[in-house]
Amino acid sequence: MTTDVLHDLALALPGVSLATDSTTLAAYAKDQGPVQDLVDPLAVVWAETVADVQNIMRWASRTNTAVVPRGAGTGVSGGAHATRNCIVLSLEKMNRILEIRAGDELAVVEPGVINADLNEAVRPHGLMYAPDPASYRISTIGGNVATNAGGLRCAKYGVTRDSVLALDVVLADGTLIRTGHTTFKGVAGYDLTGLFTGSEGTLGVVVGITVRLRYLPREVCTVAAFFPDFRTAAAGVLAVGAARVQPAIMELLDGATMAALDGAHGSDLGTRGGALLLIQTDGFGAEAEADAVRTVLSGLGGTVSSAGSAEAERLVELRRHSRGDAVDHELRVGEDVAVPRSQLVHYVAELERMARDHGVRLKVVAHAGDGNLHPTFWVSTAEGAAGAARLDAALDESITVALGLGGTITGEHGVGQFKLRWLAQEQQAEVLELQRRVKAVFDPAGILNPGKAIPGA
């Protein structure tokens, strides 16, 4: 059966790159999310054109084969994990920037374009593509759209959805549709662009993306503020808002995160406080905003960097490029819950309690401007199944408590495969059922990325 399907695939797609060797299958079996049930795909195919994607989906519809669309595989919720008897459809070769229209502040790209490459290309026009997940140097715009990726700058510039104007999408049956508009505003019909953005490849395969660009800020100012503890640093977050400053970036690091950075980079952050708040302001008001930030944070007892501090800038870059640290002898899971901003302090205190209760290690960094937290829990792999169970229990409780505070199970990573077990805690049965039925409109046979994003039928 499997051999038949693959034979048929090769016949149906002459000239399309296809691999079935075990090394390739293993490499494309998972993304960077936690794996609970590792399976290899039947094959990996690389589309190079929209027509390739259409042919692949027509073949998949005809043979009722599951398709897992994949960008760079940098997702962290398992949205691109292979599932049983699936093929992986890689979009990484569709990596051309098709158009840059500086006067219209927009660009049209294929899904495999790397986020940083787009920024590189538009910089000479004085423009930027704002969404900047920590993976921006390796992740694709298509993948960013699939997960509605966030990042550091979304405190000011919004998430991926806010920069997507229009999408070209191949549906499960191979039909090519276009959603949205090439204007900044547009309200004709339902917001299908928003529906596809963040749908993790379960409704269609995004093959073209029209993004809104923004002018590069004239000026950027950075402030680093050390606080004795997390509580006072988090109070700083609210105080900056109340001072009516709109930071482009507002990151909050706890003591354990500072210790990890000290360990990795030989710095002495840990000797200077128990929590670190990093704030970047940009635009014409950047300096005035940074001044206001320094005044506010000093007033709260923060030890604040001086204007133009090179260290502050270096710390933001360190933070920007940290995507968690894989350690061989540790089992780690990074989370991305979000809570209403006023609950940051309370929630982190709860996380610390959970870490003690469950006997797991914890560090926390937060996109504090958005109330979006990245707690990382870990245990030693030497503890085996018992350690893993404690880690799981801590994760479960971290979700339950976040939801109790009015939070969400995922602020920016997506539900993927890994977070599916928590979705029904956040969303009522009727809402889950509506989503199943919406999915059925676009993908009646359920061949697009099954078992991801929403619970199956």
Next chain:
Amino acid sequence: MTTDVLHDLALALPGVSLATDSTTLAAYAKDQGPVQDLVDPLAVVWAETVADVQNIMRWASRTNTAVVPRGAGTGVSGGAHATRNCIVLSLEKMNRILEIRAGDELAVVEPGVINADLNEAVRPHGLMYAPDPASYRISTIGGNVATNAGGLRCAKYGVTRDSVLALDVVLADGTLIRTGHTTFKGVAGYDLTGLFTGSEGTLGVVVGITVRLRYLPREVCTVAAFFPDFRTAAAGVLAVGAARVQPAIMELLDGATMAALDGAHGSDLGTRGGALLLIQTDGFGAEAEADAVRTVLSGLGGTVSSAGSAEAERLVELRRHSRGDAVDHELRVGEDVAVPRSQLVHYVAELERMARDHGVRLKVVAHAGDGNLHPTFWVSTAEGAAGAARLDAALDESITVALGLGGTITGEHGVGQFKLRWLAQEQQAEVLELQRRVKAVFDPAGILNPGKAIPGA
């Protein structure tokens, strides 16, 4: 039959306000959009609670009665026009602000809350609700959500969708669901909040809205610049962008609009130029941005107001409060197409040509920062059917040309009933069909605002 239905309605909804007198029916038969086929509703009911809305929808489902949800009736695309054998469900009495959470920068409101009333209520907290359609003093947040309303400030702060975090929605069968999250970011499941926003009451009845608030800007600066003609003023729009200024408001008025203002207010704008660009900057950088704007626009030959000009501020207020002017002896239709920003000049030249070709009058004002135009065409009512036909022909051509330039038929008003005839020119058949099927998921019997937003089956 009709009498039976109404008798049943009164029985099913004891204590709910209901009117069937001809004066009330006539008053609720239409919104402020053009009317092509005036029909009275069977009845008007006023919900005061979520339970009322649920009961009304259960009754409507049982009796297969069409329901037209209605806020303040200030829409201009006929989204709240009554249709045959419908009841109008007014949400205007559900007008309580349920919660203001300043620390979380959010508020929870009922759908009938007037936009300006919410702003009034949050101002003491140093906060604002950003979306500001010209109707903001009379339109409801629920209506703003239904149309995904824009406004002046969306150049910087985005449209209604960008300020909606969560929705409580009653579905066609009376089921109450909650979409979205009370955090700034959240990617759990499909974006149903975005799907409902702008769906014009065709997918569900919005009964609760959690909105994101923003801190009131510390400072606001206003610049007025007179230009010899529209072309140079529109060049100013692009130049301001290239100077990397992000205006909060950027409005462009043509000579005919200036003449209309002169006629209404006794001013002398028309003697000072052929086009007027009004720009407001806000935040910590407001002054520096306004300086940059003045430099750029002077360089392009604009006659620019000095810093702190009271006249410039007055002109923005005039523009902000102008919602078109009904004139008894004229047949007028205001449009809201949007085009890519670089096409503003070309499109307005085309509009002027069309006005000549079709023998209709024209004035144009644009939310220039978004490429969103409000051309108004008019003829004298004395010209009867011939004039109306010429007006229609001009409208049709204005849409076709906008689409040819990569534009959209509606930037912020919504499709409603009036713009439905043009939707198939913008969206392909497959996309229309998908929307019909999405609608069927939420409203299988098609009782929710039939004949609006998307073409019927």
